[in-house]
Amino acid sequence: xxxxxxxxxxxxxxxxxxxxxxxxxxxxxxxxxxxxxxxxxxxxxxxxxxxxxxxxxxxxxxxxxxxxxxxxxxxxxxxxxxxxxxxxxxxxxxxxxxxxxxxxxxxxxxxxxxx
Amino acid sequence: xxxxxxxxxxxxxxxxxxxxxxxxxxxxxxxxxxxxxxxxxxxxxxxxxxxxxxxxxxxxxxxxxxxxxxxxxxxxxxxxxxxxxxxxxxxxxxxxxxxxxxxxxxxxxxxxx
Numbered sequence: 001x002x003x004x005x006x007x008x009x010x011x012x013x014x015x016x017x018x019x020x021x022x023x024x025x026x027x028x029x030x031x032x033x034x035x036x037x038x039x040x041x042x043x044x045x046x047x048x049x050x051x052x053x054x055x056x057x058x059x060x061x062x063x064x065x066x067x068x069x070x071x072x073x074x075x076x077x078x079x080x081x082x083x084x085x086x087x088x089x090x091x092x093x094x095x096x097x098x099x100x101x102x103x104x105x106x107x108x109x110x111x112x113x114x115x
Numbered sequence: 116x117x118x119x120x121x122x123x124x125x126x127x128x129x130x131x132x133x134x135x136x137x138x139x140x141x142x143x144x145x146x147x148x149x150x151x152x153x154x155x156x157x158x159x160x161x162x163x164x165x166x167x168x169x170x171x172x173x174x175x176x177x178x179x180x181x182x183x184x185x186x187x188x189x190x191x192x193x194x195x196x197x198x199x200x201x202x203x204x205x206x207x208x209x210x211x212x213x214x215x216x217x218x219x220x221x222x223x224x225x226x227x228x
Contacts, residue, residue, distance in 0.1 A: 004158075031214055040123060042204055043159065043218040092158050096214035102149045102206075104216060106158025 002027055002095050006107035013083055013114050020079045021110045023093035028073035034066070037090040037109070046091075049076040083114045123202060125223040134192040136222045138205030141186065145207035148181055149216070150190045154201045162190070162203075192224075200226045 003026040013019050023032065032049040046066055047057040055068035069077045080087050090109040097103040128134050140148065146167050151159035165172045165179045165188075172179050178191040188205050205219040 033215065035218075042221050043216075045215055045217070048215065094158070094216075097161075101208055101210070101214060102147045102164040102216075103161040104159075104214065106160075108156065108158055 002029065002097070002105040004093060004095065004105055004107040006091075006093060006110050008110060009108065010111040011113070013112065015084050015114055017083055018079055018081045019083065019112060020077050021091050021093075021112075023076045023078070023107055025074045025095055029095040029098075030073070031096060032070065032076045033094040033096075033104070034068065034076070034078045035092045035094060035106075037092060039088065043092065046078070049078075080112065083112075085114045088112055088114045123221045123223045125225055127225045127227060128195050130195060130197060130226055130228050132195055134190075134195045134199070134224060134226075136190045136192075136203050136224065138188040138190075138219050138222075139186060140188060140205065140207055140219060142207055142209075142217070143183075143186070144209055145217075146209045147207065148179070148188050149206045149208065150177075150179060150188075151204045151206055151218075152199075152201045153204065153221070159204060195224075195226050197226050197228065200224055 005024045007022045034046040035043040037043045045058050046061045047055045049055050049068050049070040051070045067079045090111050092109045094104045094106045149164040150162040153159040163174045163179050176193045180189045202221045202223050204221040206216045
């Protein structure tokens with residue numbers, strides 16, 4: 001199984017500022033995913049972080065708001081830019097289990113509160 | 116996290132009883148349906164999956180049933196234990212989706228001694 005570490009685990013930020021969330025995996029993986037989980041809600045896929053190319057964003061999410069970096073096969077960052085209280089959520093990174101279509105490993109999440 | 120599951124439907128069961136958690140899906144093109152478990156303060160954990168051409172799949176203490184006619188998925192947990200208390204999410208994926216998981220609504224399972 002893959003071990004995924006996210007930093008920070010939680011933060012309280014002022015509106016208008018930006019926060020960068022880091023995701024470190026203990027093995028090389030081709031694909032990494034970023035999800036958002038709004039309070040009391042399910043998970044929504046933000047984007048796929050591709051190594052060596054731009055991230056692929058899902059409908060409703062744009063690069064200017066959620067820039068993503070993927071400098072190598074074990075690391076990715078998600079930035080939440082120009083934050084507003086509506087951005088208060090848990091942000092999770094995920095990697096698929098090798099060779100599996102359905103099983104994925106998740107980080108413990110970053111709980112973001114925007115005040 | 117403590118906010119996970121606050122606004123989700125809750126299923127309360129007694130320890131030792133069987134639990135049935137339901138999920139409706141809308142995408143008939145999905146190839147796999149999956150159940151994930153999310154404990155407080157943690158990311159989701161894979162429980163079991165079922166391919167779209169199957170009706171039933173059993174795991175250890177869990178069974179997933181798929182009814183494509185009514186687009187309904189269920190997770191049965193036998194002899195529910197306190198450690199089963201969590202939020203359960205159904206999810207879908209499809210071939211060519213490059214492992215993207217589309218999560219459905221969650222259900223909070225509360226197991227009482």
